[in-house]
Amino acid sequence: MNGAQSLIRTLVYGGVDVCFANPGTSEMHFVAALDTVPEMRGVLALFEGVVTGAADGYGRMADKPAATLLHLGPGMVNGMANLHNARRAHTPIVNVIGDHALSHKGFDAPLESDIDALSEWTHGWNRTSTDSAVIGRDAAEAVAAARTAPGRIANLVLPADVSWGPDGVVASPIEPPPPSTVDESRIAAVAEVLRSGESTVILLGAGATRERGLLAASRISVATGAKPLIETFPARLERGAGLPTIDRMGYLSEQVQWQLTDVKHLVLVGAKAPVSFFAYPGKASELTPEGCKVHTLADLGEDVAAALESLADSVAADAKPLLQEPSRPALPSGVLTPQNWAEVIGALLPDGAIISDEANTSGLMIPMVTAGAPRHDVLTLTGGAIGQGLPVAVGAAVACPDRPVVCLQSDGSAMYTISALWTMARENLNVTTVILNNRAYAILRMELMRVGAEGAGPNANSLLDLSTPDMDFVKMAEGMGVPATRATTAEELAEQFSRALAEPGPHLIDAMVPSLI
Amino acid sequence: MNGAQSLIRTLVYGGVDVCFANPGTSEMHFVAALDTVPEMRGVLALFEGVVTGAADGYGRMADKPAATLLHLGPGMVNGMANLHNARRAHTPIVNVIGDHALSHKGFDAPLESDIDALSEWTHGWNRTSTDSAVIGRDAAEAVAAARTAPGRIANLVLPADVSWGPDGVVASPIEPPPPSTVDESRIAAVAEVLRSGESTVILLGAGATRERGLLAASRISVATGAKPLIETFPARLERGAGLPTIDRMGYLSEQVQWQLTDVKHLVLVGAKAPVSFFAYPGKASELTPEGCKVHTLADLGEDVAAALESLADSVAADAKPLLQEPSRPALPSGVLTPQNWAEVIGALLPDGAIISDEANTSGLMIPMVTAGAPRHDVLTLTGGAIGQGLPVAVGAAVACPDRPVVCLQSDGSAMYTISALWTMARENLNVTTVILNNRAYAILRMELMRVGAEGAGPNANSLLDLSTPDMDFVKMAEGMGVPATRATTAEELAEQFSRALAEPGPHLIDAMVPSLI
Structure with missing residues (x-):
């Protein structure tokens, strides 16, 4: 068995059985x-940004890593x-980055570059495999690293001669350490804050934006009056009828400051204290109001949902969560507007949908009009690097072939990937893409005004x-x-959205929406 | 004047008056x-790979840098x-990389990342500007760094508050140091090698693949029998009727070994001794034959063309260069083949054309059938990172609006950018793109066989x-x-190629060529 074979067998043994690839x-x-x-299912993409974005969408929905296959530094x-974006989403991913043979590294061949520096940039677990006999073990460690809470990127560099060399050994899966348990004392301290009756916001991030966390947060809110908020860009938010509807923190600092007005305590649950997405002349970067105390209930890498449940049992033992009733907007009519296109989605969103949301400014109304839709997941642009929506939809559809994927995609960002x-066509993925074609980088029009740029x-x-x-x-889609x-x-x-959902395979709707700005 | 205004004025003052941009x-x-x-002309691209590739094409043709505008680390x-690819081509480029305000850097906002590490990766000149009053001076130094022989990438990080801050000062251009002159003794030593009559190859790289270098190399060849070769992937090769036709070194190591059979001396002129593009089991990485002595006439950063001319004056004072006669293939007929599509280009290539060549396996015949075409420039894939052809064509067309640009582009690579x-349509660029649509990563089919992969x-x-x-x-182009x-x-x-060349603005031809493999 050569190194490559032992690597792939080890990945499959460890539960990693999809590889998004653009090889060389x-x-x-x-x-x-x-x-x-x-x-091992190999899924070809025509560009590495699709490969990694798909692995991100896959990991968010499958709760386990996909592998990627990338071609040296320039492919990476x-x-x-x-x-x-995946790092900001804490998505488990195992990148296999092909490299020149170890024997070839010293010659500065045209594609030679510093892959280690790139791996470092991802804040991931990094390893260069140097021997065909140990690549299996390296792969098992990579999978365990990726799966370690809260989830991370593992970069495994695979020199060509390690890949083709003999004596590959399949390694057994390594169980990652469980997330650490939050101390009783920390839960008790937050419980005391909540019992004070002072104005409190509970900010829910990674690990707290799914059913268990949402139910516990809602119970706490019902019992104590504390206001839960979801972090601005959650990796995966479960929502819809039958779950608590919890607002997201705003994108604009003005919105956040309004949401936190007069708040005396901010309780962080797998989230960070809010900072402005960008800096603006004369405006604050830190958005926690002055005099507001920040408390961490549970941090990344801890068992966030369990901590929230313990807190709920402590302060809200008898409280029931506030569950969203089913509710849909009426089907609107007339020329598309920033409002009515969203109402169409809200009216027709199918049960069990996965929304890959890169609608940007066009999508402002989407959370409101889908709150009472059947239960669904929302995957958002966690790191601000545009070009995420379509690839994440690919990965989500591969992870969940029985669920409809709806990709709400702004036009400018769509062109990145x-x-x-x-790949959607090749794999016949059930993705309905709605392009919000407003013919502008509308968010930048807004930002150009907000930054107060002269002239x-x-x-x-x-x-x-x-x-x-x-x-x-x-035309591009048909092409x-x-x-x-x-x-x-x-x-x-x-009509087109309904038809697209009813037919298997991918569809695209070019929705001519006006720009908000 | 704010920092941004002083920066742009300084760039223009230094001759940098085009900025390929994808801002945030x-x-x-x-x-x-x-x-x-x-x-300053701003040229918008929808993806940063187009921005940087266009700057590469521009720099190769304009012999001066364009600026780019990139959005933080994820944009870069x-x-x-x-x-x-630009680094391997020694193209002068000034990257302006926007960053968070200095006051905002510590907050790990979603788009925060290590830009310095990325700048290092490009092997460029790197500077983070920290004061609006000095960004002008920093920009002048960046331009000088980019223009220093043989040409390089200058990365100037521009924090938002340096951009918006007051008291910007326009800086005068800084003249870069001239390329160093090659010692007489080195020229004399190579002259002695050439006079020995032993089998010699002169390998021409950066600075030697344009008219002056080619004429000198041809004179030397005529007088001494030494065989000149162009490096495998020249950044810019001038050729066609009236210039010497000099073969390129092969891409496959087998070709190189054949070209260097029994060669006793290899003279490097702005080039490196050949190494295999990739490693293969049991095959050599270094391709200089055993017993062949390697001599460096002129290195990168030295005045390569002047050194070649001095050498020619020394060993070939009376020799005339061997100039290519005008010669065209006949217009072929019939279903497209790997051969006849190239003959069409050879038969019709217009005077003064710039070829952006990312035809890969489909383009094997192009050098032969265009050798006697009217004089033209060829820009090749210097670093092996595919997705270069279309962006380089954009940049070349911006640099040379009066010359026809012909982009020979393989299908798989086209999809990267x-x-x-x-951008071609937006700027109404005179680019005729011929897509070699063979419906495969044909080069990888060949490589899969060559690497001897099992199973x-x-x-x-x-x-x-x-x-x-x-x-x-x-459809994609029309879209x-x-x-x-x-x-x-x-x-x-x-018919389509002639028509596209006759009409202003961009055109695309989807040429259904069979795969070689």
């Missing part, structure tokens, strides 16, 4: 080995923006304009094998 | 400042694959196959505003 010559032995380990850099559509005129505005030429996403239609009215959007 | 919030003051310095990583088509079967081959679904580049047609025969290609 140095990975050819890994590619060949896929035929000797058919349990193409995937790093979505690895940045547009080739994800081809902006036509030259500046032209760099935020996507209408010269207009982009035709119907990559995805059936597509264009919607200019709410009626058209509703 | 932290760059909004830079964007606004474009209206106060209208001499998207551009780094083409920066890798396909949104370059939109490759349908799973492996499916990862190299681009035909499920087929890609329709006509981005570029008129497009499909060619399945040589006659169609000839």
Whole structure:
């Protein structure tokens, strides 16, 4: 068994049986080995940003890592923006980064670069395998590292001669350490804060934005009056009818400051105290109000949901969570507006949907109009590196083939990783993509005003304009094998959205929405 | 004047008057400042890989840097694959990388990452500007660094508060040091080697692949019998009727070994001794034959062309260079083949064309059939990071608006940076793109055989196959505003290629060529 074969067998043994790949010559032995380990599903993408974004979506929904296969440093850099998002989402991923043979490293061949520096940049677990006999063990450690709470990126560099070398050994899975348990004393301290009756916000982040955490937070809120909020960009938020509806913290600092007005205590549960997404002249970066005390109930890597449940048992033993009633907006009509396109989604969102949300400014109404829709998951842009929505939808659909995936995707961001559509077609994934085609980097129009930049005129505005030429996403999608239609009215959007959901495989709707700004 | 305004004015003062940009919030003051310095042309791209690849193409053709505008670390990583290629091409580029305000750096906001590590990865000149009063001086130094021979990447990190802060000062241009002159003694030593009559190859790299270097190398060859070769992937090769035709070193190590058979002396002129692009089991990485002595006439950063001319004056005072006669293949007919599509290009290549060549396996015949075409430049994939061809064509067309740009682009590589088509349409660039649509990563099919990988079967081959679904580049191009047609025969290609060249603005031809492998 060569090194590559032992690597893939070890991954499968450890439960990693999907590999999003964009290979090159140095990975050819890994590619060949896929035929000797058919349990591993190779999913080809045409660009590494799709590979890593798909692994992110997969990991968020499968609660276990996918592998990626990347071609040396230049292949890895193409995937790093979505690895940045995955790091912020605490998604478990095992990157297998092919490298030149160890014997070839000293020659500065054209594709040579410093892969270690790139691995460091991802804040991940890093290992370069140096021997075919130990690549199996290295892979088992990589899987365990990726699965260690709260989840992280593991980068395993695979030199070509380690891949093709003999004497590969399959390694047994290594169980990662369980998340640490939060001390009783910390729970008691927060319980005391809640019993004080002072104005308190509980900020829910990683590990607290799924059913267990939401139910516990709602009980606490019902019993104590504390207000729960979800962090601005949750990796995976469970919501819809039958679950508590909890608002997200705003994107704009003005919104956050309004949400935290007069709050005396901020309790962090797998989240960080809020900071402004960007800095603005004369405005604060830290958004916790003056005089507000910050308490950490549970940190990343701790058993966040269990801590919340213990806290609920302590302060809200008899309280019932406040559950969202089913409720849908009526189907709207007329030319598409920033409001009515969202109402169409809210009216028709199918049961068990997964929303990959990169709607940006166009999506402001989506949380409101989908709150009472059937239960669904929302995956958001955790790290701000745009070009996430389509790849994450690919990965979510691979992880959950029986659930409908709805990708709400702004036009500018779509173009970063547009080739994800081809992978959707190739794998016949049940993804319905709605492009919010407002023909602008609308968020930047807003930010240009907010930063108080002097003298902006036509030259500046032209760099935020996507209408010269207009982009035709119907043609682009069809060019990559995805059936597509264009919607200019709410009626058209509703009809096309329903039809797309009813038919298997991917569809795209180019929704001509006006820009908010 | 704020920092951003002083920065842009300094760039323009130093001759840098094009900025390929994909901005975000932290760059909004830079964007606004474009209206106060209208001499700077901002060119919007929809993805940073297009931004940096365009700057590479621009720098190769303009012999001076363009600026780029990149959005923090996650924006920069998207551009780094083409920066890798630019580094290998020794292209002068000034990257302006927006960053969070200095006052905001400590808060680990979502887009925060280690930009310094990324700058280091590019092997560039690196500076983080920390004061609005000195950003002008920093910019002048960045331009000088980029222009220092042989040309390099300068990374200037621009925190948002340095950009918006007051008291910006425009700095005068700084003249970079001239390339060092090669010692007479080194020239004399190589002259002695050439006079020995022993079998010698002169390998021409950066600085030697343009008219002066080629003429001198040809004279030397005529007088001494030494064989000149161009490095495998030259950044910019001038060729065509009226210039010496000099073969390129092969891509495959077998080709190189054949080209260097029985060679006793290898003279390097701005090039490195050849190494295999990849390693293969049981095959050599270093390709200089045993017993062959390696001599360096001129290294990167030295005045390579002048050294070659001195050498020619020494050993070939009376020799005339061997100049290529005009010669064209006949226009072929019939269904497209790997040979006849290239003959169409050779038959019709216009005078003064710039070829951006990422044709990969499909382009094997191109050098032969264009040797006697009118004079033209060829820009090749210097660093092996695919996705270069379309962006480099954008940059070349911006640098040389009066010359026709022909982009020969393989299908798989095209998809990495396909949104370059939109920028071509937006700027109405005279680029004729010919997609070599062979529906495969054909080079990997070849490499899969060459690496001797065991057990490759349908799973492996499916990862190299681009035909499920087929890609329709006509639709994709039209979706981005570029008129497009499909060619399945040589006659169609000839007619469409002629028409595209005759009309201003960009065109794309989806050429259905069979895969070689």
